[in-house]
Amino acid sequence: MSKKIKREKLVKSEKAYRISVIATYIFAAITILSCIFTVPGMDVEKKTEPMLAVYSVAFCVYVLALAACAVMAWVAFKKANKEALAIQSIMLAVSTLFSASNIKMFIVFFLYGIGKDAKVEQLFGNDMASLTEGFTAGWTMLIIAFSVNLLLAILGISKLISKK
Numbered sequence: 001m002s003k004k005i006k007r008e009k010l011v012k013s014e015k016a017y018r019i020s021v022i023a024t025y026i027f028a029a030i031t032i033l034s035c036i037f038t039v040p041g042m043d044v045e046k047k048t049e050p051m052l053a054v055y056s057v058a059f060c061v062y063v064l065a066l067a068a069c070a071v072m073a074w075v076a077f078k079k080a081n082k083e084a085l086a087i088q089s090i091m092l093a094v095s096t097l098f099s100a101s102n103i104k105m106f107i108v109f110f111l112y113g114i115g116k117d118a119k120v121e122q123l124f125g126n127d128m129a130s131l132t133e134g135f136t137a138g139w140t141m142l143i144i145a146f147s148v149n150l151l152l153a154i155l156g157i158s159k160l161i162s163k164k
Helices: 002-036 049-078 082-113 117-124 135-163
Strands: none
8 A cells, every 4th residue: 555655656746847847948938038039238228118028027937937946856855866956956056146146137127017117216226237237148047057957857857758
């Protein structure tokens, strides 16, 4: 009886892992697409509505992608898959570096996107030049991190499939 329960738990954890992998890459794809449709160093003063909407969506997607990475790391830990856990830890570290360099800009774009212009000026003033610093580097880091994670996830999924 206990073997059957253990087997069911393993199947459930594998399903959870696969779902979180798929979720991460859906979010990554949306984020990368939003990156393609944005122009690094754009003039924020112009406040083009489509651009600000893209940044607002990108911020939400980024948070969801981080959450999916955290779920993957937790599942890997539960399965005692040390390689997968190490991979997810690196991914989260790189993503956190990206977030640290761009969080202020994301907040500004998000506030602009929902029409809180006065709040932006109250929090950050009128100097928008500092917001674009490190922007291209931040997107590049995000794309590299997700590309590496995508490759590793494909390898991980193929390993799971080959076990059957």
